[in-house]
Structure formats: structure tokens, C-alpha cells
């Protein structure tokens with residue numbers, strides 16, 4: 001069965017082709033769709049099995065990374081998106097896409113509750129661009145990190161990747177409810193590139209079907225994307241592909 005993945009495009013989004021390749025390698029059929037096509041209803045979100053919001057600099061990161069695209073999503077596509085999520089369909093926001101999901105209130109959710117989590121400027125006060133190690137949190141509710149038992153290597157490239165929470169209780173709640181999906185491996189900077197508390201790299205919603213992460217698994221799908229691919233034993237594929245494969249498998253099971 002053909003499983004269609006909607007890869008959202010918007011002004012300034014620039015990793016849509018990478019996300020499309022990752023979906024294709026994972027067995028889905030990606031379509032890169034501009035947000036305006038959804039807003040004018042010439043294309044329906046509900047015709048797709050999964051949604052990917054890729055990385056980039058949507059609307060030039062004005063008013064804070066992800067903020068303006070989040071406004072589009074809440075105010076012009078809110079109901080459709082809410083239904084999509086409630087139906088349990090996979091939504092993955094990568095880097096700028098994660099920022100969009102958080103600023104739209106879809107992560108950690110529930111939508112329309114006053115936001116207690118945001119993403120803000122890296123502690124280093126600079127854009128961080130390098131490969132990092134990630135671990136999947138064992139007891140997380142996330143559907144797409146299941147079975148990832150070894151640390152994985154993927155790149156990061158962001159200026160506003162630090163999780164900020166309203167209070168300690170919020171952080172404790174994220175942990176206790178299994179909403180922390182991924183962490184950076186290693187103590188402090190530079191292993192944790194942005195200074196997020198508890199080294200959080202990715203969050204999911206309570207249903208586990210919405211994942212947002214700062215690193216870029218879509219740029220770690222082919223063996224030769226890895227920086228040591230000529231020096232280390234042959235890799236069959238990039239570590240990031242597991243996340244997309246899990247999402248496709250889960251979407252197919254719905």
C-alpha cells in the first residue's frame with residue numbers, strides 16, 4: 001500500500017528535500033507541499049498518512065524561530081491538524097519543525113493549554129553546527145524511537161535549540177510522563193550543544209505520535225553522510241533512518 005508523507009514547505013524551510021529522501025528510503029512516498037496549498041484547501045492534510053515539518057529558517061526566524069509558521073498552523077490549519085494528531089497519525093518536527101510544534105502548543109501539548117515549554121537561544125549564544133550523539137529515552141511514549149537501544153549519531157545545526165521550561169515542576173512532569181524522547185549523550189557543552197536541561201534533544205506528546213527534535217536524523221540516512229565514513233567499518237545506512245522507518249511502520253499499522 002502506498003503511504004503518502006506530507007513534507008511541509010514554507011518560506012525559509014530548506015531541508016524539505018532531505019526529509020523527503022529520508023521518507024522515501026524508509027518506504028513512504030513523500031510529497032513536498034507548500035503551506036499555502038493547505039491554507040487554501042487545494043490540498044488536504046487528512047489525505048496523508050504522516051506529516052513532517054522540516055528544518056530551516058521559516059519566515060526568516062522573525063519573532064523567534066518557528067513562531068510565524070506556528071501562527072499559520074494554529075490559526076489557519078488548527079482544526080485539521082488537531083484531528084490529524086488525535087487520529088494518532090505520525091507528526092515529526094525537525095529542528096525548525098520542532099520549534100514550530102512547540103510554539104504552536106502541539107508539543108508537549110495538549111494544544112490550547114497555556115504553553116509551559118519553549119525553545120530559545122543556545123546557551124553558547126551562537127549557531128551550533130556539528131555531529132552529536134543521541135540516546136532514545138527507554139520509558140518514553142514516543143512511537144518512533146522504540147527499539148533504538150544504542151546511541152545514534154546525527155548532526156545539529158541551530159541557534160535556538162535550548163529548551164526552556166516555566167518551572168522545575170514542568171521539567172519533572174515531562175520526565176515522569178515519558179514525554180522526553182531523546183537526550184544528548186555526554187556531560188555538558190559541547191556534547192549538549194544548546195544547554196537544554198536534562199540534555200533534552202527531543203520531546204513527544206502524551207499519545208507518542210508527535211515527535212519534535214533539534215538534531216537532524218534526515219541528514220544521517222546514507223552511509224557517506226557520516227563524517228568518518230571513510231575511516232570506520234562500512235555502515236549500511238545512517239543512524240537517523242531508524243526514526244523514519246519506525247514512523248512509516250507505525251503509520252502503516254493505523
Ligand SMILES: NC(=O)CC[C@H](N)C(=O)O
Pocket residue numbers: 054055056057058061065094095096097157158159160161
Ligand atoms: N536547521 C534548522 O532548522 C535551524 C532552526 C532555526 N532557524 C535555528 O537556528 O534555531
